[in-house]
Amino acid sequence: MTDLPKATFPQAVLFDMDGTLVDSERVWDTGIEELAERLGGALDPAVRARMVGTNEDASVVMLLESLGIPLTETPAHQAWLRRRMKELFAETVEWKPGAQELLLQCRAAGVPTALVTSTPRELADLIIGHIGPDNFDLTICGDEVDERKPAPEPYLKAAEKLGVDIEQCVVLEDSVSGVGSALASGAVTIAIPSEVELPADLEVMRLDTLDGTDLAYLRTLG
Template sequence: MSVTTLEVPLSSHHPAAVLFDMDGTLVDSEKLWDVALQELAAEYGGKLSVAARQAIIGTAMAESMRILHDDLGQPERDPEISAAWINTRILELFRTGLPWRPGAFALLRAVRAAGIPTALVTSSPRALVEIALDTLGRDNFDTVVAGDEVVAAKPHPEPYLTAARLLEVPIAHCVAIEDSPTGVASALASGAAVLAVPAEVALPRTVGVHQVESLTGVDLELLAELVTDRAAA
């Protein structure tokens, strides 16, 4: 989905665009995924391990189901059947409401108020994203890249490269905001400046990635500095 691109000149005062991950970055939806995944594991007669659950965070649905099946010792299961079960259940859970992550709403509003283009870049499928947008606000994003709308999902750079292409801005002048190792790898590989804000999984310190404990206090000045620092690297 591409909405009218905002004409924002490249300068040291702001990034060309800000590319937001969704689950765990903008909204605290990972706990809902926990519920759905554990319920499916129980349906299959098992329990999803902590290690497998952490490995799933930020991955596309097909890879998530592979991890779940392997963790349960049931690799023969059909991932499409499992994915359909999860999608049905998570749709129900998403409709109960999605709380914002600390500082996320304020940062998103500040970016929009400054006229900076934004994209939502998520591994979640379009059906879930449509429900999440009821909380996030459809007018807060100039384009949306959902997990089932790209050939190669995170950690491949395609989702972020696609967002920059749709916004018609150079990826090197964008800031991508992520919470998971998979998402950070995708954003870093795309060539964007990366701001990492860990949620459910601790993130290792990585060259080229600026990490904060929360989005509370993150402002446009910091985002501009990230792009400048990336260009100078």
């Protein structure tokens, strides 16, 4: 791809949702813990850590495996979790520190923005409704791609639909799965670990928080 003038960087900023834009992983904790109790067990913290950055269907499979419950029962438990999460997300979600400010800065400057999440559209739209659908030029959900994170497809698809060069985009992520997807896509990737620490040997730029992070800083990364 042709190198673009630095002044155009970033061509777009692509945001993960759960744990990056909003503090929704804690809401997922509630739903999954409730499901574990319904199944007569308890959610192992190590198992929950592996779920972060995946999706609710995969999370249910991990939970059933950890509790020794036959996977033939998976669809019914997945349906229960989705119904419960719809109830929980219909209430409210909180922004992660600095996320709303950075998003609004990008919008004010005319930099295209996209939300790219592994959460299915049915649930994601509840959160997007809280944080403002007009804040994004594009939203891509987990059930709208053939391969979810950590595959690069979600971010590559976002760049294609926005008509931008993925290598000239900044991706903000919090999980191993999401960071892996962003790096594999070729985007400039910033990790802001949230609920789960990232491996020390994972080579990616890191921030403790988005609080104080602005568009001027993102422009220095091009």
